[in-house]
Amino acid sequence: MANFIGEVCPICKQKFKSGDDIVVCPECGAPHHRSCYLEHGACAYHDRHAEGFTVSGQRREEQKKREEEAHRQQQQSAQQRSNANVCSNCGTLNPQDGLFCMVCGNTLGLAGPQQEQQNPGVQTPFAGVKPDEKIGEIPAKDFAAYIGGNAAYYLPKFEGFGNHHKTVSVNFAALFFPSLYYLYRKMYVTGTVFFLINLVFNVFSMILYMNGNVDISSSGPLTMVYYVMTVLSVLTFVLSVLSGLFANRLYYHKAVKDIKKCQQKHPDPQEYLPALMKKGTVSLYAIAIAMVVLSVVTMVMVYATILYH
Structure with missing residues (x-):
């Protein structure tokens, strides 16, 4: 009976526990609480016996469905990872339509896929300038996208020109x-x-x-x-x-x-x-x-x- 512990009685829908009085249908092999079986007067799957239903077959079918669902979820997860923007500066996963990293502000889409998790302490490409901060009339993130990989050098200088008249x-x-x-x-x-x-x-x-x-x-x-x-x-x-x-x-x-x-x-x-x-x-x-x-x-x-x- 220990083999049925954790499975569900098809009548009361409760899981079998150690010490439960369990009976097994001689035709399909479905386990039941004895009290449930006697109260119901027959196997819960009595109507399906004629079609050759067995619990082992149902288990195989359910296992197949679980495997298919797990495979589908893995594919969906892989697709989501491939669609996500991986920041080349800090390795953060960003939304597919994101333009700039949510953590460090790095411009997304300028480099190839992230191969290793980078040090999260790497200097932000905005070099202390907030991505949405205006330099003159233009957000710093727009300048960063325009400049490219050396934005950390230029943004502070642009900020000096645009906001401090240097x-x-x-x-x-x-x-x-x-x-x-x-x-x-x-x-x-x-x-x-x-x-x-x-x-x-x-x-x-x-x-x-x-x-x-x-x-x-x-x-x-x-x-x-x-x-x-x-x-x-x-x-x-x-x-x-x-x-x-x-x-x-x-x-x-x-x-x-x-x-x-x-x-x-x-x-x-x-x-x-x-x-x-x-x-x-x-x-x-x-x-x-x-x-x-x-x-x-x-x-x-x-x-x-x-x-x-």
Whole structure:
């Protein structure tokens, strides 16, 4: 009888306990309390005996249903996990339609799936700026989506520009590599200007190198090249210093302009974030193109030098 402990009497619906007086139907094997069986006058499944019903068969059927239900729940749970946004910064599971992590404020959807649980003490990408805090007229979370992975660096500086009217902020990348920095941040006009100045300077340097044995003072064209190089050298230095001091502010104004355009063009929140990320973040293609152009020009100048000598 111990085998029936925990099972349910089909008549009174109560679980069997140790010490209960239990009888088993000789036809289908269903256990009953003896008192229930006698009061009912027959097996609870008497009407199903003709169709070959047995308790063991019912148990197998119920077990199959339980297994199918468990499998369905596992699939549903897996689907929910796949649909959830996993924060690449702290590992928090966020709703599928979430734009920013509920814990650290990180922009969701910028990185691949989370492979390991990250340290929850990692610095928030908002660097102390609240996601919904306004920088000027724009929420910090919009700037974070626009900037991309380096939001922790830019947001405090943007907050200074937008809310405290600061004007100067040092950016060493823009100081030492201005053309590459601006192209990387999709400030194509400014980046192209710096790139062309640097390119012309290199070309003129090669011209002087190719005519190293010629007295510059006795050659009109070379004298002009020398003076142009001097002017370009001073201009490059001055512009690089200004770039290092004001690049962050230029980037802030570009971000404000682009974000406002996206807000007007994409009022639907489902379209707004992808458009914002596409308009902002960075451009590796621009860097690659600039490096290819510079390499080609350098090869041409080297080849010309070899032919000249």
